[in-house]
Amino acid sequence: MREFDLVVLGGGTGNIVASAAADEGLDVAVVERGRLGGTCLNRGCNPSKRLIHHADVVQTVREADAFGVDATLHDVAFADIVEAVTETVTEQAERKAERAREHDRIAFYQTEGRFVDEREVEVDTDDGTERLAGDRVVLAGGSRPLVPDGIDGTDDVDFLTSDDALRLTELPGRLVVVGGGYVAAEMAHFFRQMGSDVSIVGSGAVLVDREDRDAAERLTEAYEREHDLHLGYRASELAGESGEVVVTAESEDGDERTVRGDDVLLATGRQPNTDLWNVDAAGLETDDEGFVETDDYLATSVEGVWAIGDIAGNYMFKHSGDKEAEYAVENAVRGNRERVEYPGMAHAVFGSPQLASLGRPESDVDGEYAVGTREYEDVPLGSAMRADGFAKAIVGEDGGVLGFHVVGPEASTLVHEVSTAVAAGADAERIAETIHVHPALSEVVQGAFRDACGTTQSGI
Missing domain, CATH: 3.30.390.30 (FAD/NAD-linked reductase, C-terminal dimerisation domain)
Structure with missing residues (x-):
């Protein structure tokens, strides 16, 4: 077993904690199954907003005649746009990994890992497995797209999640987006401006229904002008039929409708990666949705273990996760007792x-x-x-x-x-x-x- 002052699980917001700890002289292990930078850099806000900026430019050209500007949109190089964004974020992630490997206080394990005890983690290696022990552990294990159990056919029909959609190099002619939250709204905008005919199937009466109702209604009214909306309908089944994907959805009063497309994107929320990290083996308490429970100092139910970012579920934003990382540096690394606050969130x-x-x-x-x-x-x-x-x-x-x-x-x-x-x-x-x-x-x-x-x- 290899022992460390600090073990960080997750290389998104967790890399902030790991870097600060290493710079202060601690021996640190970082375990990340994917690329450093986590969801935000590789599969989330960074690539999505880069792609959406292209969509905004396209929309500006489409609407230029309203301002007396004669502009014609001849083509959108969809594959080139996606590949350029993917290349950019991949290079950023690889530079992070290179810096981690070069730091003499950081041991970077780019592999699967899981808890086997309170502050012990097992990681996969070329020769089998290795155990790591930390005096302290910061769990920054992130989240992933949620595929609801209530939708039949997901085992039989190919579908996209946001992870896939951000790297799709062939533009769907017709895309059905299942979900009505922020991921659905953002991806629907991107693909519509790229040239897809987009239908949205959402269970709420409006899009982004967790927002202020007046704001959600105003956004929904705008989307009605660009998209085929089916709101108040919960998707219940996916099926393949004659080269199409057929989404069956039902309203609360039993009304059923079908929506057809070339591809379907499930944008139905995100779930914490607590199961992938096997947090039960560490004795970490979780809530009913699987998020790790933390106190006002981001400490978990296990002494010496803190949790930050999506897996803790306080806020599921990159900017809140980065703020929590700063508190984790104070509390987990420096041994202070700084109460977490989110001023002006x-x-x-x-x-x-x-x-x-x-x-x-x-x-x-x-x-x-x-x-x-x-x-x-x-x-x-x-x-x-x-x-x-x-x-x-x-x-x-x-x-x-x-x-x-x-x-x-x-x-x-x-x-x-x-x-x-x-x-x-x-x-x-x-x-x-x-x-x-x-x-x-x-x-x-x-x-x-x-x-x-x-x-x-x-x-x-």
Whole structure:
């Protein structure tokens, strides 16, 4: 058995912890079955947003005539685009692996691994297996696409997950996307702009139904113009028929419909990789969905073991995982007791339009509160862009920001104005009265907060 000061399981957010620990003089083992960089770099937000940017460019060209620009889209080099993105992220991952192998304090095991005891891990080697023991362990084991048990035919019919879709080099003529969350919305946008006819089968009444309802409805209305939506229907079966994939879906009242395509993408959520790491052997407590339970310091039920990122399920975002890695460095590596906080935590859906959110949706707000909104078309730059979107601020009685939601161009950027303000302790009035550059798009944010605070400017 080989012993280490720290064993890190997972090379996504975990590599942040491993690198910091090694730089501080600890002997570190990193176990990662795939490429370093984890889901985000290799199979998630990094390649997907690179691909989606291409889709955004294509959409801009398609819609150029609305601005008096005569532009014609002759071709989209789909395979070349995907292969270039794949090459870029693969090179980044390989550079990470090279740095890990060159570090004299890091032992990098690019192989399968699993718990066999509280702080002992077995890894596969060319000669069989090897056991690693750590004084401390940080589990950053990630997640993977969920394939629901409730869909019949998944053993018999070929289907795509987001992992596959991001590296697909032949564009489907007709694509059926099963799911209505952020992965479904983003992938549907990408493939539609690349040239596929896209149908979406989602069980919710709207797309991204965990978001604020007003924001979700606005995004859904936009998607109805570009996609064939089947909302309120839960997929129950996949079947192959005459070279097609047939998706059967049912509504709650028993109505059944079929949707046909050349390929089907299951974008029905993600599940933690706790089973792959055999966390039961370590005695780690998990919740009903399989996420490892952690306390306010990211410590698990087993002494000397911490968990971060998707597998812990606090937030399933790369930016929250990176923040948790910083706390893991403090607590697991340096022996401190830093309580985890997520100041100004926001997230975004990179669809068309974009949607970004911070805090609570209005349906989750109790007590007295005020709501303010501002349409993109009511601010000069939004009007010039002919942008269909809006911002919504939810403000408590004390002036605190309870929620902020924005749908439209650059939503993923605009939300950071509110995120930074909240993290700095500013209230809604401070955001409303901060002098904004005119006519910047951020005036839509200021307008929503002025509306909520009752300070909207008047004029003739």
